[in-house]
Amino acid sequence: MLGKKITSICCIGAGYVGGPTMAVIAQKCPHIRVNVVDVNPQRIADWNSDNLDELPIYEPGLADIVKSTRGKNLFFSTDVSKGIADAQMIFISVNTPTKTYGVGKGMAADLKYVELCARQIADEAKENKIVVEKSTLPVRTAQSIKTILEANSSDVKFQVLSNPEFLAEGTAVEDLLEPDRVLIGGDQDEDGLEAIELLSEVYANWVPRERIVQTKLWSSELSKLTANAFLAQRISSINSISALCEKTGADVDEIARAIGADSRIGSKFLKASVGFGGSCFQKDILNLVYLSHHFGLPEVADYWEQVIKINDYQKHRFSKQIIDALFNTVSGKKIAILGWAFKKDTNDTRESAAIYISGQLMQDQAEIHVYDPKVTKHQMIKDLVYAGYGNEESISEKLFVHEDAYSASDKAHAIAVITEWDEFKTLDWTTIYDRMLKPAFVFDGRNILDRSNLTEIGFDLRSIGKG
Ligand code: UDX
Numbered sequence: 478m479l480g481k482k483i484t485s486i487c488c489i490g491a492g493y494v495g496g497p498t499m500a501v502i503a504q505k506c507p508h509i510r511v512n513v514v515d516v517n518p519q520r521i522a523d524w525n526s527d528n529l530d531e532l533p534i535y536e537p538g539l540a541d542i543v544k545s546t547r548g549k550n551l552f553f554s555t556d557v558s559k560g561i562a563d564a565q566m567i568f569i570s571v572n573t574p575t576k577t578y579g580v581g582k583g584m585a586a587d588l589k590y591v592e593l594c595a596r597q598i599a600d601e602a603k604e605n606k607i608v609v610e611k612s613t614l615p616v617r618t619a620q621s622i623k624t625i626l627e628a629n630s631s632d633v634k635f636q637v638l639s640n641p642e643f644l645a646e647g648t649a650v651e652d653l654l655e656p657d658r659v660l661i662g663g664d665q666d667e668d669g670l671e672a673i674e675l676l677s678e679v680y681a682n683w684v685p686r687e688r689i690v691q692t693k694l695w696s697s698e699l700s701k702l703t704a705n706a707f708l709a710q711r712i713s714s715i716n717s718i719s720a721l722c723e724k725t726g727a728d729v730d731e732i733a734r735a736i737g738a739d740s741r742i743g744s745k746f747l748k749a750s751v752g753f754g755g756s757c758f759q760k761d762i763l764n765l766v767y768l769s770h771h772f773g774l775p776e777v778a779d780y781w782e783q784v785i786k787i788n789d790y791q792k793h794r795f796s797k798q799i800i801d802a803l804f805n806t807v808s809g810k811k812i813a814i815l816g817w818a819f820k821k822d823t824n825d826t827r828e829s830a831a832i833y834i835s836g837q838l839m840q841d842q843a844e845i846h847v848y849d850p851k852v853t854k855h856q857m858i859k860d861l862v863y864a865g866y867g868n869e870e871s872i873s874e875k876l877f878v879h880e881d882a883y884s885a886s887d888k889a890h891a892i893a894v895i896t897e898w899d900e901f902k903t904l905d906w907t908t909i910y911d912r913m914l915k916p917a918f919v920f921d922g923r924n925i926l927d928r929s930n931l932t933e934i935g936f937d938l939r940s941i942g943k944g
């Protein structure tokens with residue numbers, strides 16, 4: 478269809494997926510010109526900033542890669558049209574949030590940004606193009622993209638591929654450099670297979686061939702949802718057991734170790750927590766639930782929906798535990814929240830448990846004092862407003878953001894650890910204890926603190942799933 482190797486790529490969307498993925502492709506494929514475009518001028522300015530601390534996305538190792546490739550074969554621009562026109566292969570990496578309105582509200586993915594991209598590609602393309610869906614999308618989105626492309630352009634041919642990202646935030650660069658697998662789905666006719674091969678060649682510059690898995694289009698799309706649903710299900714399973722542990726005196730970490738040693742189960746994704754967050758798990762499972770309903774499979778839908786319900790229950794259980802321990806009221810009390818990001822080593826806060834826990838405590842009139850090494854106050858307020866916990870003004874009255882954990886916990890009634898940032902493990906807990914109100918409660922939502930040390934200092938430490 479293109480009849481030649483890929484030398485120019487455009488990626489629409491300079492976010493958590495598009496940015497790191499393109500930086501790694503640029504580094505590993507010096508012969509390919511990689512152009513990342515975005516409608517948000519501030520985002521592009523930040524990617525182009527001389528100060529590498531100002532990159533819009535924090536990921537360990539990312540700044541170095543951007544430094545070594547930017548201006549050589551990696552470019553960031555707001556000119557979406559030119560980006561499309563100049564490229565042989567176009568990745569769609571725009572956001573696909575869960576719909577907040579209309580049919581499928583709260584469940585289906587909102588594809589308006591993807592649709593806009595498809596229309597723009599159809600308008601700008603003057604030559605044959607390969608379009609790669611990278612964003613997390615419900616099954617059969619490729620068909621919609623195809624339909625829009627074909628209906629809006631006459632003499633140009635398009636091939637649509639699905640190449641879902643499996644990078645986890647916080648380890649994005651590592652995951653991209655050494656992926657367990659790269660999945661590429663496409664049509665199984667001659668042109669489709671050629672497109673699959675051309676994208677495989679791009680990855681083959683650094684990924685061993687046996688790790689590049691080629692499938693039909695729909696299998697690739699559904700694999701992405703399934704992988705995340707399975708991972709999230711493990712967390713909800715262990716979290717459901719954590720509630721039982723607290724009632725019985727069993728220790729959830731010991732259980733995770735014991736069952737994780739069974740190679741059929743394996744040790745990963747068994748860390749009990751305050752609940753999973755992030756942009757993918759909830760959204761992908763909701764997509765699966767929506768699809769199951771759509772295809773008349775209510776039992777399948779209910780099965781997967783339960784994974785989300787346990788996650789909501791876990792977050793709710795945690796904030797209730799704080800209120801119960803603090804003598805049934807947090808009104809007017811100061812609660813320190815350590816960590817706002819949905820996991821360590823990222824500044825992403827989408828669906829972070831911190832939002833819901835802080836919001837619930839604020840509704841019970843607590844004063845929330847937060848410290849997170851990478852998240853700004855502006856973002857925290859935005860998250861709370863978006864989640865429906867008030868407006869900017871009402872939230873600002875109860876939310877205080879600090880430069881470090883010591884100041885956040887000064888004169889606090891309780892500390893809640895929500896994100897497993899490494900630095901929380903090595904804080905000077907004696908100093909913190911001295912400055913807190915007594916009894917000094919710590920709710921370890923990640924089970925990262927040294928129990929014997931904190932208990933010895935005098936803290937009343939409550940961990941997840943430890944009776
Ligand atoms: C996930 C997928 O792992 C990745 O392959 C990709 O498809 C995008 O979605 P991500 O959301 O970045 O990645 O993070 P992940 O490491 O999967 O963690 C998700 C949430 O689960 C986080 O809030 C994390 O703290 C939590 N978690 C993870 C646990 O509570 N316990 C665990 O054992 C593992």
Ligand code: ADP
Pocket residue numbers: 489490491492493494495514515516517520557570571572573590593594612613756
């Ligand atoms: P993800 O985690 O999926 O990467 P992000 O929200 O971090 O999601 O990034 C998506 C990016 O896509 C945003 O920077 C947004 O401005 C950009 N975007 C959305 N729609 C378009 C569009 N039609 N054209 C160009 N960029 C877009």
